[in-house]
Amino acid sequence: MxxxxxxxxxxxxxxxxxxxxxxxxxxxxxxxxxxxxxxxxxxxxxxxxxxxxxxxxxxxxxxxxxxxxFGRVALPVFSNNSVKPLNIMTCLLNRNYVTPQLKKSIESISEKMNKEYPNTVISYLDANFPFYNGYPLLPHLSHNDGKKLDLAFLYKDNTGKEVNKTAPSFIGYGVYEKPKGDETNIPQTCTEKGYWHYSILHKIVPQGNAGKFTFDEKRNRALINIIAKETATDKIFIEPHLKARMELTSNKIKFHGCHAIRHDDHIHFEIR
Ligand SMILES: [Zn+2]
Structure with missing residues (x-):
């Protein structure tokens, strides 16, 4: 016993x-x-x-x-109306820490975004833990130095109205904006190559809200372009079919590889 x-x-x-x-x-x-x-x-x-x-x-x-x-600060929880956690659990679990530079970058990105699309709230997902470089924030192996941040995509509701601080998945991950028709289908390629985990979240996260939201192509395009133009930004990861669909051309937008999980449910970005 x-x-x-x-x-x-x-x-x-x-x-x-x-x-x-x-x-x-x-x-x-x-x-x-x-x-x-x-x-x-x-x-x-x-x-x-x-x-x-x-x-x-x-x-x-x-x-x-x-x-x-340890060179980390917490991202805003209630103090900034344009940068908020999608789910408060991110903060209660200490998963909202970044370097001061990354905090500055996301605040600057949100200001620029609000000049183009007023009242847009940037909802962040997993960032990093507060202590030690090299300590991974599982399941994200790379979120271990304060320089990585995931953001929820922006959506519209079924009436076409822009919505904020909400996503089809309550954790922001696992409800995908899938490839359409003849778009490049990397998730299928990765699965066929044996990377069984690539689309695993789809099987874990409830999909009931998937039909209640539409991917807001205009705002997501603007947001990713603003992130790419930010001097400190090093890399952005989204699925290749979304990069093509939104006609994004920045060479900072890269494919993360089949060993990661798919990125048509969120934006990953990292700074130098
Ligand atoms: Zn990430």
């Missing part, structure tokens, strides 16, 4: 460390600290309370200043 309990704790610690970077350590501290006044209540509720209070304290009070030592 003790062995099973130890295995359970180790699994949770590993999962929390993979998902949030700091959650595993917080879990260990919550196991070790048990103040007297909490001993009167149910032990499971007491542990949950200890974990939540400690996790909030570490995430909101300790992590932001300490991340600065």
């Amino acid at each position: 003790k062995f099973l309990k130890a295995c359970f704790h180790i699994t949770i610690i590993a999962l929390l460390t993979i998902l949030t970077q700091t959650g595993g350590i917080v879990y260990i501290i919550a196991l070790l600290i048990n103040p007297k006044f909490l001993k009167k209540i149910n032990s499971k509720i007491s542990f949950l309370l200890r974990f939540l209070v400690l996790y909030s304290f570490v995430s909101f009070v300790i992590t932001p200043p300490l991340a600065k030592v």
Whole structure:
């Protein structure tokens, strides 16, 4: 029984460390600290309370200043009306940290975007963890140095109205803007070559909202062109059929390779 309990704790610690970077350590501290006044209540509720209070304290009070030592800052959560997380969980899981330069770049991109398309909100997805270069933000192997950021595409609703801070997938990944008719079909090529994981998210993420949104070609084209023109931008990854469909010509827009996952559900960009 003790062995099973130890295995359970180790699994949770590993999962929390993979998902949030700091959650595993917080879990260990919550196991070790048990103040007297909490001993009167149910032990499971007491542990949950200890974990939540400690996790909030570490995430909101300790992590932001300490991340600065590692050259990372948090992306805006509520402070910038034009740059917001698509899903607040990104921030609660500490997955919204970038270098100060990348934060500056995305703020500048959003200002330029709003001059062309007022009231556009750029919704970010996974960025990087707050600490250590080389520590990957799984499942993205390259998001490990503060210089990578994923953005949700921009969409219209079924009436043709531009919508913001929403996407067919609640996490921003896994609902694809698939190749049409005679467009180059790289996802099919990658799958045929044996890269079974290339389209895996489609099978995991609920697809119920797919028909409620239309890919906003005009705004996505403008946004990607603005990102490409940003001096600090090094590379942008989107699926080749979308690059062709939107007639994008910047040589910063590249194909990421079949070893990655497909990029017709989000924009990946990275700075130098
Ligand atoms: Zn990415």
